[in-house]
Amino acid sequence: MKKAAIISVGNELINGSCYDSNSEWLKEKLIDLNFELSLSMKLPDEHWALAEALDYASRFSDICIITGGLGPTKDDITRDALSVWTGRPLVYKDSLFAHIESYFQKRRRRMSEINSVQAYIPEGSQPLLNNNGTAPGIKISSGSFAVYSLPGVPSEMKAMFEQHIAPEISGQAFADRRVLKVFGLGESSVAELLGDMMDRGANPEINCTVKEYVITLSFLARAGSKEAEDLLSNSVDKAKSLLGEYVYADEDISLPEAAVRRLLDAGKTVTTAESCTGGLIAKLLTDVPGSSGCFQIGWVSYSNEAKSERLGVCPDTLKQYGAVSEQTVREMAENALKISAADFSVSVSGVAGPSGGTEQKPVGTVYICVASKEKCVVRKLFYPGGRKGCRLRAALTGIDVLRREFL
Template sequence: MNAAILSTGDELIIGKTLDTNAYWLINQLTNLNVNVVCQIDVGDVKSEIRWGLESAISHAELVVMTGGLGPTDDDLTRFVLAEMLGVELLLHEPSLRQIENFFAARNRPMNERNRVQAMIPQGAEVLDNPNGTAPGIKVSIGQCAIFCLPGVPREMKGMFDLYVKPWVLERTPQTHFFRKLHCIGIGESDLVHKIDDLVREHRSKVIFGTTANEGIISIGLAGKDKSALDALERAIQLRLGNIIFGCDDQTLPECVGALLRQRRQTLATAESCTGGLLGKILTDPPGASDYYLGGFVCYSNTLKHNLLSVPEELLITHGAVSDPAAQAMARGALMKTNADWALSVTGIAGPTGETAEKPVGLVYIGLAGKNGTQQVREFRFGSPGREVVRFRAAISALDMLRHAMSD
């Protein structure tokens, strides 16, 4: 089956917003053995949207379209569909009630403009949206099925799983198999060198590739022969061991959370340069309250002393960005919260604040445990930018804890 992705929105074509929806959709459809032949971005202009739809339909049996279902004047998807089908827009009463209930549940009045979101081309299938006000629309033009989904990523992803994925699975046999293995603590070139002989042994039956994303290296495997793919996966896991932290859609925070939950243990954090980012990614997975007690964001030395009992003499002698400071912060968080584990992060994210002895990218990560564990590691992330240094520090802290729990 061939598919096309069509994204609408002026913000996409003037470079103000990255089309992450299309990237996600292409990945999902490829994993379902669908051949994505094109991805088109168009502005909020009727003629451009119609051109995009006609182009997509001419190349594919499935079109997944995102955006243009909102209540404002530049949300034009429903109007273009009606014109192309030669039908009227009709008020869909169940959708209107659902929109009204959405606002009532939030104790907010519904603006009259939102009524247009319940206007559906005559004969189209309405796709309920459990996470927002904009229902989706499914129509057929010739031999092509068109799914129109909201542009809000969370809403779009939920509706893809509810409607598009089952539709595809009914029509597409699984002829290709895919697997991803996520690694941390090793460079991409070193990783490839480490498993090169295994990859060459299976090259005739399994496609191999790697992608790097700020310290996390993902190995991609694909092929028609599931037994060959499984054999290579097992061999790579045996060779790399604990370098691999998860597979497919698993994230590092999810994997660390699963280990904590399995061990019935808790975690607290003490952050300086990451400014709460470590706590944020720890609580991205639902159910994080099972193991994450909370954290301290202590940017100033005063708060490090007052909240975490870091000795003032230590901060004067060694500085806040130091091995002793990271150690004291982790111990302080452990004592204040009575958690089983505590992580601390202190460093220089940049672009300012460096000295000759302490450059931008220098980070100390501390780990303390009720079992007596006390570790501090020094990291030098260089100057890739403030955001990157902070992210690399946060995931490195999680990886330290993962190794401590796995040893």
């Protein structure tokens, strides 16, 4: 399997003033193209640092993708770094200058003299045209190691990757890939359940990544071998058996999308009644295209008054048990079901923090209820670690209980 490195250039990435979304996006794209990520690093605006990093990356990688440092100002050092690394001088390209000039003319803007520096690339390199900005990309090789340099602006970078790089490297890695999506288990629990299947050097190889509480297991095997294909299929089936209901999909889709698909396939509808999640469950479900076929209506009843007036929660229930209780979320779900006439309802109430917790109900305490006409399932959960994380985990868990218990 071929290996890829990602290098992001910019002082703003080092000091934390700008989030490096490019690396995350590129990582997912490269994995989809069956590349193994060998390293990912962030570098300051220093040409020597990038030149040394390329030396290092070339020892472990087949390709490297650089983002950033291709602008027209003095802190844009990628061109100089590529020149230093390869020992090739920068040369002026009339065709690149014309392309940059055309970009300004089409937008009826005056081209600054400083932009002419972007028409310089290392001798023997290949320009990658940018139709959405002024910074051309650069492809340059040293032996079998290929380097692709792209602008740091995410929209420009993504378009150029899809136009220039993906078609070129597609199929180079010679591997088959399957995925399993897992929710409700930690990474260590998954590793424990799968045991020696996750050993380094196992065939197929299993890579585990975690993002927003969802685990993606990537199963990778060499293509062109019937034996390897059989091993891949057997490995995926074994993992599904070991992980059981925690596996929500055997393709690269989100948990809400998996739930929406099941609702649509079953011809069923859902409604939501939310407190601490503030409508997040409804948002996650309706982010999925086609969800209008299964999502009816959602309530955000943040105050006790709203819970009583809009959802019919008994004031005595709130007084005796509190808003964060099994009794309250049960009434929220059951009443939302009656009002909407949906097939299922999902309700949630909790203490997301940072304040509001008590000894009996500390910050992170969440109650979730999923109901149908036939049954009602309540879960008491504890999600400490911050307001944002608590809300997201609660919302995803509500959707997951719906998937597991009712669909």
